[in-house]
Amino acid sequence: MQTLLGVVAANGLITAFTLVGLTVWLSYWLSRVLTHGRIHGSAIAIILGLGAAWWAGKLTGGTRGVADISLLSGLGLMGGGMLRDFGIVSTAFGVQLSELRKSGVVGVISIFVGVLVSFIVGAVVAIGFGYRDAISITTIGAGAVTYIVGPVTGAAIGASSEVLALSVAAGVVKAVMVMVATPMVARYIGLNNPQTAMVFGGLMGTTSGVAGGLAATDPRLVPYGAMTATFYTGVGCLLGPSLLYFAVRALV
Amino acid sequence: MIIYGVALLSGCSLVGLFVGELLGKLLGVQANVGGVGIAMLLLVLASGSKLCQPLVSGESATGIKFWSAMYIPIIVAMAAGQNVVAAVDGGMLALLAGALATVLCFLLVPVLARMGPQGVPLPPLDTAADDKPAQPGSR
Known part of the structure; x- marks a missing residue:
């Protein structure tokens, strides 16, 4: 047993490949048997992953989901920024440049609209919960943009650590919601073609959520x-x- | 050679991320600005150019397709590494801010999409295609 655990711990990335492979297999089986393929296997796999992350977070008190369990740290490498970005870049193989060009302008507009709308929603909610100072309102609004924009903004304008934590939490809620809800709403928002996908990416913005x-x-x-x-x-x-930040400061 | 495709993909990624970092520095932002997007553009341009043909066809292409097929498993691992506890423990404020922002942006997708050129829906996915390497954008 000791030897087995030693091998598992020493080969983190390989362990991760095995575990994710089993999870995906289980998810596709569940998708077929329980939902007759109505809920896609990869959606189930992502939800199982999020569930595991919640369980591991409760268990370890850490912030990196299952990657905080030393035996499973390889999952952190496999799902970390490096391989995630590498994987995203590889999906561009086979994309037609003309498809990208078609939606260039509206794609750019969607980025600005997305940032602005999310920020305003976050800021309004912050005011609704009794925050009255521009720094806290801005930081929580920025958190609703993404969980990276929140702390970057908060650190730059000097927000308290409690507000920083809230803004990260708001961003993570958004990322998780986009991951889980997109396949369910895709049909209703016309998300079935490259042009709408570009608008979608610009509006939602959270890289992990969109991905x-x-x-x-x-x-x-x-x-x-x-x-x-x-x-x-x-x-x-x-x-x-x-x-x-200047806009919020001018308003409150 | 498979490694040629992998190397091209890696090269595009590194150059893209580097330019993204520079762009961030230039704008005075503590973030990578569009690095991944620039890398994707480079890969699209490379696979369209005559010069890089040997790197993106035949055996070499398998090196890129492998990673593109590994994308969903990587995303599953990413999901397992999220700070879900923070999202749940953030309380009502975090939940409302995140959820309302998401819902509103969902609603805006068809509105903005109508402003641009109309996209043609992709042909339906057949279940058998799930077992093949993903071929993004192929018709």
Whole structure:
């Protein structure tokens, strides 16, 4: 047993491949048997992953889901920023440049609309919960943009750690919701073609949410959504501590 | 050679991320601005150019297709590494802010999409296609 655990711990990434493979297999089986294929296997796999992350977070008190369990740290490497970005780039293989060009302008507009709408919603909710100072309102609003924009903005304008934590939480809620809900609403918002996928990526913006949500909806849409989403966090970090903060300060 | 495709993909990724970092520095932002998107553009351009044909056809292409097929498993691993406890423990404020932002943006998708050129729906996915490597954008 000791020897087995030693092998598992020493080969983290290989362990991760095995575990994810089993999870995906189980998910596709569940999809077929329980839902007759109505809920896509990859959507179930992502939900199982999120469930495991919640369980591991409760168990370890850490912030990185199952990656905080030392035996499973390989999952952190497999699902970390490096391989995630590498995987996203690889999905662009086979994409037609003309498809991207078609939605260039509206894609860019969607990024700005997405940042602005999410920020306003977050800021209004913050005011509704009794926050009255511009720094806290801005930081929580920025958190609703993405969980990276929130703390970057908050740190830049000097928010309290309690508000920073809230803004990260708001961003994670958004990422998780986009992952889970996208395949369910895709039909109603016309998310079945590259052009709409680009608008979707720009509006939602959260890279992990868009990446997961589109993967569970139709993997062929991933590169289009990811293309615009990848600019979103940058735009958010640019506007959050500057323009948006000044606007909030002028208003309260 | 499979490694040629993998190397092209890696090269595009590194150059893209580097440009994204530079762009962030230039704008005075503590974030990578569009690095992944720039890398994707480079890969699209490379696979369309004559010069790179040997790197994106035949055996070499398998090196890229492998990673593109590994994408969903990577996303599953990513989901398992999210700070879900923070999302749940953030309380009503975090839940409302995150959820309302998501719902409103969902609603705006068809509105903005109508402003642009109309997209043609992709042909339906047959279940058998799930077992093949993903071929994004193919008709």
